[in-house]
Amino acid sequence: MGNPFYLQEVPVDAPFCNRRTELKELRAYAEGKANVVLFSPRRYGKTSLVKRIQKTLSNKGAVTLFADFFGVASVDDVASRLAKAVFVITHKKDPLWKSALRTMKSFRPVLKPDPSGGVSLSVEPSGAGKGGLELLEETMDSLREFVNTTKSLVHVALDEFQEIVTLKEALQVEGIMRTHIQQQQASYFFIGSRRRILLGIFNDRQRPFFQSAINYPLRLLPSEELAEFIAEQFKKNKGRCTEAMGRKLVSLTGFHPYYSQKLAFFAYELSKTVTEESINRAMDRLILSEKPVFEAILQGLSPHQRLLLRALAKEATTKLLASGYIQKHGLGSVGGVQHSSRQLEELDLIEKDEETGVWRPVDPILTIWLRMQSEEKLSQ
Numbered sequence: 001m002g003n004p005f006y007l008q009e010v011p012v013d014a015p016f017c018n019r020r021t022e023l024k025e026l027r028a029y030a031e032g033k034a035n036v037v038l039f040s041p042r043r044y045g046k047t048s049l050v051k052r053i054q055k056t057l058s059n060k061g062a063v064t065l066f067a068d069f070f071g072v073a074s075v076d077d078v079a080s081r082l083a084k085a086v087f088v089i090t091h092k093k094d095p096l097w098k099s100a101l102r103t104m105k106s107f108r109p110v111l112k113p114d115p116s117g118g119v120s121l122s123v124e125p126s127g128a129g130k131g132g133l134e135l136l137e138e139t140m141d142s143l144r145e146f147v148n149t150t151k152s153l154v155h156v157a158l159d160e161f162q163e164i165v166t167l168k169e170a171l172q173v174e175g176i177m178r179t180h181i182q183q184q185q186a187s188y189f190f191i192g193s194r195r196r197i198l199l200g201i202f203n204d205r206q207r208p209f210f211q212s213a214i215n216y217p218l219r220l221l222p223s224e225e226l227a228e229f230i231a232e233q234f235k236k237n238k239g240r241c242t243e244a245m246g247r248k249l250v251s252l253t254g255f256h257p258y259y260s261q262k263l264a265f266f267a268y269e270l271s272k273t274v275t276e277e278s279i280n281r282a283m284d285r286l287i288l289s290e291k292p293v294f295e296a297i298l299q300g301l302s303p304h305q306r307l308l309l310r311a312l313a314k315e316a317t318t319k320l321l322a323s324g325y326i327q328k329h330g331l332g333s334v335g336g337v338q339h340s341s342r343q344l345e346e347l348d349l350i351e352k353d354e355e356t357g358v359w360r361p362v363d364p365i366l367t368i369w370l371r372m373q374s375e376e377k378l379s380q
C-alpha cells in the first residue's frame with residue numbers, strides 16, 4: 001500500500017480535509033459570476049481548492065479555464081498562457097473547440113504527440129509582428145468573444161496572479177485585463193500567496209482593479225479536523241495513529257496543511273504506527289528536506305533582511321520599531337527596520353497578526369529552522 005500523503009497539489013479525487021464552507025461559498029460566487037481574490041500564505045491549499053471547485057462547476061456544464069502565471073516572463077507570455085488555457089479546456093469538446101478556434105484569433109493551438117504516448121498542447125501567435133500589449137489586448141478581446149459566445153458559465157482561475165506585477169508594463173497589463181474582464185459575463189478567481197502584492201492590485205485606489213473583486217482569505221484548517229484527517233489516512237492505509245498522536249503531529253507544524261501532510265508522509269515512511277519517537281524523527285527529515293528551499297530564500301535576501309527575519313524567528317514582537325527590540329537584535333536604525341520589514345512582507349516572509357498585532361515569520365518550519373541555526377546543539 002502506497003504512502004497516502006500528498007506533497008503536491010491534492011488531486012480532485014484524493015482525500016481532502018474539510019473546506020466545506022469555502023467550497024460552498026466560492027462555488028456560489030463563481031455561479032453568481034462574481035470575481036474573487038483568493039489569498040493565503042503559501043501552501044494552504046488554494047490551488048487544490050480551486051481545482052475542486054472547477055471540477056464541480058465543470059460537472060454542471062461550466063467551461064473552466066485555468067492559467068498559472070508563475071514565472072511569467074513577458075506580456076506575450078501572459079497572453080499566450082490565457083490563450084492556452086482556452087484551447088486546453090476545449091480540446092476534443094466540440095462545438096466549444098470550434099468556437100475557440102474561431103474566436104481566439106491571436107494564437108493557434110499546436111498539438112504534438114508527447115513521449116508518454118499522449119498529446120501535448122502549446123500555442124503560437126497566429127500573425128507575425130504583433131506582440132506585447134497589442135497582443136494582450138487582442139487576446140483579451142478574443143477571450144471576451146469566446147466567453148460571450150459560450151452559452152454555459154465560464155469560470156477563469158488565474159493562479160499566482162500577482163506575478164504580473166514583475167513585468168515592467170504591469171500597470172498597462174492590469175489596465176487591459178481589467179477593462180476586458182469588466183465586459184465579460186464570466187467569473188474570475190485571482191489567486192496568490194504574495195498577499196501584500198496581490199491585495200495591492202485590488203485594494204489600491206490608483207490601480208485599475210481597485211475594488212473589482214471580493215477579498216477571500218483562506219485560513220488554516222481547523223486543528224482538530226486536521227488531526228483527525230491525518231489519523232484517518234493512517235488507519236485507511238494499514239497504519240495506526242491515535243487521535244492524540246494526530247494532534248501532536250499537526251501541532252508540530254503549526255497546523256499547516258502542507259507541512260502536516262509532509263510530516264505525516266515521512267512518519268508513514270518510518271513506521272506505520274505513529275509514536276512520539278517516529279514523529280520526532282519525521283520532523284528531522286522534514287526540516288532537512290526543506291533546507292535547500294530555506295537556503296535559497298535566505299540567499300535572495302539582503303543581510304539586514306536576514307537579520308530581521310532571524311530576530312522575528314527568535315522573538316516575535318508587537319514592538320518591531322521599539323529601540324529595545326532593535327538594540328537587542330542588533331538591527332541598526334528604525335528606518336532600516338521599516339525598509340526591511342516592508343520588503344519581507346512583500347515577499348510574504350513576515351506578517352503582522354491582524355488580531356494581536358504581533359510581527360512574526362509566516363512559515364512555521366522556516367521559523368524552527370532559523371532558530372535551530374542560531375542554537376547549536378551540543379553533543380552530550
Ligand SMILES: Nc1ncnc2c1ncn2[C@@H]1O[C@H](COP(=O)(O)OP(=O)(O)OP(=O)(O)O)[C@@H](O)[C@H]1O
Pocket residue numbers: 006007008009010015016017018019040041042043044045046047048049192193221257258259261262
Ligand atoms: N484541504 C486539504 N486537505 C488535505 N491536505 C491539504 C488541504 N489543503 C492543502 N493541503 C496540503 O497542502 C498542500 C499544498 O496545496 P496547494 O498546492 O493546493 O496549496 P497552495 O495554497 O496553492 O500553495 P502555493 O501557495 O504554493 O501555490 C497539498 O499538497 C496538501 O498536502
Ligand SMILES: [Mg+2]
Pocket residue numbers: 046047048159
Ligand atoms: Mg498554488
